[in-house]
Amino acid sequence: AQSVTQLGSHVSVSEGALVLLRCNYSSSVPPYLFWYVQYPNQGLQLLLKYTSAATLVKGINGFEAEFKKSETSFHLTKPSAHMSDAAEYFCAVRGLGSSASKIIFGSGTRLSIRP
Amino acid sequence: ETGVTQTPRHLVMGMTNKKSLKCEQHLGHNAMYWYKQSAKKPLELMFVYNFKEQTENNSVPSRFSPECPNSSHLFLHLHTLQPEDSALYLCASSQDIRGGSGSGELFFGEGSRLTVL
Numbered sequence: 193a194q195s196v197t198q199l200g201s202h203v204s205v206s207e208g209a210l211v212l213l214r215c216n217y218s219s220s221v222p223p224y225l226f227w228y229v230q231y232p233n234q235g236l237q238l239l240l241k242y243t244s245a246a247t248l249v250k251g252i253n254g255f256e257a258e259f260k261k262s263e264t265s266f267h268l269t270k271p272s273a274h275m276s277d278a279a280e281y282f283c284a285v286r287g288l289g290s291s292a293s294k295i296i297f298g299s300g301t302r303l304s305i306r307p
Numbered sequence: 308e309t310g311v312t313q314t315p316r317h318l319v320m321g322m323t324n325k326k327s328l329k330c331e332q333h334l335g336h337n338a339m340y341w342y343k344q345s346a347k348k349p350l351e352l353m354f355v356y357n358f359k360e361q362t363e364n365n366s367v368p369s370r371f372s373p374e375c376p377n378s379s380h381l382f383l384h385l386h387t388l389q390p391e392d393s394a395l396y397l398c399a400s401s402q403d404i405r406g407g408s409g410s411g412e413l414f415f416g417e418g419s420r421l422t423v424l
Contacts (some may be wrong), residue, residue, distance in 0.1 A: 224410040229348040235311070235397055235415035243410045282350070286411055292404055293338070293362045295413055 194219055194287040198298035206306045210254075211270040213301045215283030218264065224286040225266045226295070227257055232280045241280075242266060253277070278305045310334045313398050313416035321364045321424050322388060328419045330381040330398030338403040339381040340413065341373060342393040356381060388423045395420050 196245060199214040217225060224243055228236040240251025247259045257268045283298040311332045317377040320326050332339065337366055355363035356375040370392075372384040374392045404411035 221337075224412075226410075226412055228413075228415075233417075233420075235313075236399075236413070237415070237416045241410055241412050280346050292411070293355050293357060294340075294353070295411075296350050299343075299349040 193287045194223060194296050196225075196285050196296065196298040198283050201299065201303055202302045204304040204306060205273050207270050207275055211268070211273045211277065211303065213268040213281050213283075215257075215266045215268065215298060215304065216264050217266060217283075217285050219285065219287070223288060225257075225259065225285070226284040227251065227255070227266075228282045228284060228297075229253075229267050229279050230282065230300075236282060239268070249266045253298065272306050273303075275284075275305050275307070278303055295298050310414050311398060311400055311416035313396075313419050314332060316417065316422045317424065319400055319422045320385065320388065322390075323333050324385075326385045328383040328396055328420045328421075329387070330383075332379055332381075332398075332414070335402055336400040336402055336414070337377070337378045338411070339375060340399040340401070341381065341383055342397040342399065344418070345393075349350075350397070353375075353383075356368075366392040367410055383387055385421070388421075393421055393423045 195218045203222045226241045227239040230236045230290045242259045248254045255270045280300050282300045286295045313331045338357045343351045353367045354373045359375050375384040397418045399413040400417045401411040
């Protein structure tokens with residue numbers, strides 16, 4: 193079965209510093225991969241997605257992620273953190289074939305930004 | 308109108324009550340989902356509907372009963388819930404990709420916060 197693992201339930205960085213949120217997936221075939229963001233008391237919003245068109249994917253709000261098949265990773269980065277980036281971030285995978293009807297989410301990483 | 312709308316946003320109910328959560332999507336999608344989000348737990352997929360047909364039931368207790376009358380509306384009927392069912396219930400929609408095209412990313416509503424006393 194498809195799954196994703198997010199390393200670190202809480203990440204804290206200073207404003208202006210690099211943001212790196214880690215995600216590893218388990219799949220023998222490159223799946224569809226997603227990063228979502230959730231602000232307090234809101235639903236999830238799509239940041240970016242990997243669909244095999246390009247290994248470096250750019251998303252909204254200055255975020256990007258790189259798909260690395262050799263490492264089965266899809267880490268999320270942003271060069272310079274803003275206070276408004278404080279939120280919960282979820283990595284997710286959609287399977288192929290018989291697993292295509294569902295998206296499975298990681299446990300989430302809470303990002304805090306220090307002034 | 309926003310893409311996916313959930314009502315009510317907040318609901319408090321006793322264990323013997325019957326209530327329903329409603330979800331409506333205005334995106335022209337044909338797949339709809341219920342997820343449960345509890346504190347300190349990953350999002351749990353509960354149900355998936357494709358073209359009004361239930362295609363996933365992730366071993367959800369029968370006290371949760373979904374209904375999908377058309378591709379734009381999804382309900383979650385609640386009956387004799389337990390306090391541990393208190394959570395944020397998220398509805399989402401996507402294009403159906405079982406035919407093999409598209410990534411089928413989810414579009415979420417803002418959720419219904421359920422408290423069971």
